[in-house]
Amino acid sequence: MIKWSAWATLAVLGVYVWTGVMAGWARAKYKVPAPQMDGPLPF
Secondary structure, eight states: OOOHHHHHHHHHHHHHHHHHHHHHHHHHHHTOOOOOOOOSTTO
16 A cells, blocks of 8 residues: 555645646737747856
C-alpha cells in the first residue's frame, strides 16, 4: 500500500500540473505572451 506521504506528493504534483496547464490555456485564450528571456547585455 502506498503511504500517505506518497499520496500527498502525487496530489501536490497534480495540482502543480493542473495550474500550469490552466495558465497556458489562459495565456493562449487572452493572447498574453510568455515572459521573454532576452534583454540588455548585463542581463
